[in-house]
Amino acid sequence: xxxxxxxxxxxxxxxxxxxxxxxxxxxxxxxxxxxxxxxxxxxxxxxxxxxxxxxxxxxxxxxxxxxxxxxxxxxxxxxxxxxxxxxxxxxxxxxxxxxxxxxxxxxxxxxxxxxxxxxxxxxxxxxxxxxxxxxxxxxxxxxxxxxxxxxxxxxxxxxxxxxxxxxxxxxxxxxxxxxxxxxxxxxxxxxxxxxxxxxxxxxxxxxxxxxxxxxxxxxxxxxxxxxxxxxxxxx
Amino acid sequence: xxxxxxxxxxxxxxxxxxxxxxxxxxxxxxxxxxxxxxxxxxxxxxxxxxxxxxxxxxxxxxxxxxxxxxxxxxxxxxxxxxxxxxxxxxxxxxxxxxxxxxxxxxxxxxxxxxxxxxxxxxxxxxxxxxxxxxxxxxxxxxxxxxxxxxxxxxxxxxxxxxxxxxxxxxxxxxxxxxxxxxxxxxxxxxxxxxxxxxxxxxxxxxxxxxxxxxxxxxxxxxxxxxxxxxxxxxxxxxxxxxxxxxxxxxxxxxxxxxxxxxxxxxxxxxxxxxxxxxxxxx
Numbered sequence: 001x002x003x004x005x006x007x008x009x010x011x012x013x014x015x016x017x018x019x020x021x022x023x024x025x026x027x028x029x030x031x032x033x034x035x036x037x038x039x040x041x042x043x044x045x046x047x048x049x050x051x052x053x054x055x056x057x058x059x060x061x062x063x064x065x066x067x068x069x070x071x072x073x074x075x076x077x078x079x080x081x082x083x084x085x086x087x088x089x090x091x092x093x094x095x096x097x098x099x100x101x102x103x104x105x106x107x108x109x110x111x112x113x114x115x116x117x118x119x120x121x122x123x124x125x126x127x128x129x130x131x132x133x134x135x136x137x138x139x140x141x142x143x144x145x146x147x148x149x150x151x152x153x154x155x156x157x158x159x160x161x162x163x164x165x166x167x168x169x170x171x172x173x174x175x176x177x178x179x180x181x182x183x184x185x186x187x188x189x190x191x192x193x194x195x196x197x198x199x200x201x202x203x204x205x206x207x208x209x210x211x212x213x214x215x216x217x218x219x220x221x222x223x224x225x226x227x228x229x230x231x232x233x234x235x
Numbered sequence: 236x237x238x239x240x241x242x243x244x245x246x247x248x249x250x251x252x253x254x255x256x257x258x259x260x261x262x263x264x265x266x267x268x269x270x271x272x273x274x275x276x277x278x279x280x281x282x283x284x285x286x287x288x289x290x291x292x293x294x295x296x297x298x299x300x301x302x303x304x305x306x307x308x309x310x311x312x313x314x315x316x317x318x319x320x321x322x323x324x325x326x327x328x329x330x331x332x333x334x335x336x337x338x339x340x341x342x343x344x345x346x347x348x349x350x351x352x353x354x355x356x357x358x359x360x361x362x363x364x365x366x367x368x369x370x371x372x373x374x375x376x377x378x379x380x381x382x383x384x385x386x387x388x389x390x391x392x393x394x395x396x397x398x399x400x401x402x403x404x405x406x407x408x409x410x411x412x413x414x415x416x417x418x419x420x421x422x423x424x425x426x427x428x429x430x431x432x433x434x435x436x437x438x439x440x441x442x443x444x445x446x447x448x449x450x451x452x453x454x455x456x457x458x459x460x461x462x463x464x465x466x467x468x469x470x471x472x473x474x475x476x477x478x479x480x481x482x483x484x485x486x487x488x489x490x491x492x493x494x495x496x497x498x499x500x501x502x503x504x505x506x507x508x509x510x511x512x513x514x515x516x517x
Contacts, residue, residue, distance in 0.1 A: 085272055086270075087272045089337065089340045092340035092344065092360055093276070093340040095340075095360060096337075096360055097364075099364060099365060100364070100368065104368065127384075131380045132376065141329060143333050143336070144333075145333050149333075157271065181330060184329035187322045187379040187380075187383050188323060
């Protein structure tokens with residue numbers, strides 16, 4: 001028998017986390033008008049000197065709550081386990097993806113916090129920390145792409161009378177994977193859509209992540225509710 | 236109702252694929268083959284290692300590695316020569332690095348099929364999933380940060396160069412402990428999933444991570460990160476080990492009967508050709 005106690009508690013952490021993530025996003029002064037890779041070392045150092053407090057507080061928030069995404073991916077992995085597959089390969093694959101994005105994000109997060117720890121450091125060093133932070137943050141897509149594609153494949157293979165997720169969820173995940181892909185190439189340009197402050201690498205990528213979290217959160221919520229109703233009928 | 240709908244007890248009989256074109260057989264196998272999940276993960280593994288070789292040796296040209304003994308101007312010149320390859324090649328690395336997930340899932344599955352505790356499968360899965368971050372992605376990040384601004388202070392470029400190659404070669408424990416977990420599982424296994432000699436080959440792979448430790452200390456010689464021991468011998472062992480486990484995993488999938496006991500031996504060629512549509516996938 002599947003044990004479900006506490007599943008809903010973890011699920012309902014998601015909207016709370018989403019509010020914290022959005023708040024931290026707006027608190028960080030480098031996101032609303034994303035910092036440009038064309039900024040000189042002096043400009044970058046000046047930014048860290050002027051905005052020290054907001055960089056620190058927003059990044060401390062992200063450091064606390066960034067890993068909150070992992071339980072959501074594991075909830076998805078557990079739904080994959082219920083699908084009409086013969087092996088747990090895709091469930092394992094999703095578990096293998098779960099830790100990747102938060103780990104990379106925490107590395108970026110540390111570089112931002114290091115930059116703001118001694119803003120009076122030589123500008124060249126602050127710029128180096130800032131480059132490390134921004135590039136790590138922008139290229140953290142590999143596991144997000146993989147988990148979207150694997151989830152789509154899992155849904156596609158879930159051929160039973162009442163599939164766990166509806167087919168549109170698979171198509172939605174393919175779309176998200178495509179939206180995340182260009183960010184992998186961000187280091188190729190200082191300006192334009194691929195640059196780390198550009199349309200594709202910043203806006204499309206981050207909006208895709210946000211939309212994925214919202215949509216998959218709702219889908220998961222509905223699935224878990226239906227499942228609990230079924231379990232109650234059986235019990 | 237909530238139990239997983241895994242048909243693990245059902246005998247493995249499958250209808251033969253349609254005798255159409257190669258493409259239609261491939262499509263049929265992709266949708267209906269009872270071992271589709273295993274073959275999917277296996278093909279991801281084969282394609283990933285091909286890509287890995289092409290990207291690291293020919294596109295980014297960061298392997299075989301340049302020398303840790305170089306002075307700063309030489310390192311800066313090396314980055315100038317490799318600039319576009321690094322930026323574009325590592326872009327592809329970031330795009331495809333998630334392929335590691337199904338690969339590690341397949342390796343974990345091999346341990347799940349053994350007569351050993353699930354402990355091995357889950358430990359291996361987590362160890363190797365985290366391994367990609369310090370062992371590959373941190374290197375890629377350091378490389379693109381260095382290539383992004385060629386006019387940065389040369390000392391900083393030199394530091395990024397060390398960071399990249401040492402994180403790549405010098406990430407040891409995850410691969411060592413991971414290989415040892417797999418080795419112990421293989422040696423204990425009574426289901427004959429892998430031959431025992433492969434367990435000892437895993438030990439060789441684990442030992443390469445021991446002899447690479449001096450790369451953190453020496454700037455030149457056999458133990459430096461580009462040296463005869465820390466790079467060349469290790470690369471030979473790694474390529475051999477990888478090639479061997481790709482073949483052995485293929486055999487495992489062919490032999491898989493989705494039961495709990497020992498894996499059956501591979502049927503004779505004549506019989507296999509009749510029922511095994513796996514050939515049609517290739």
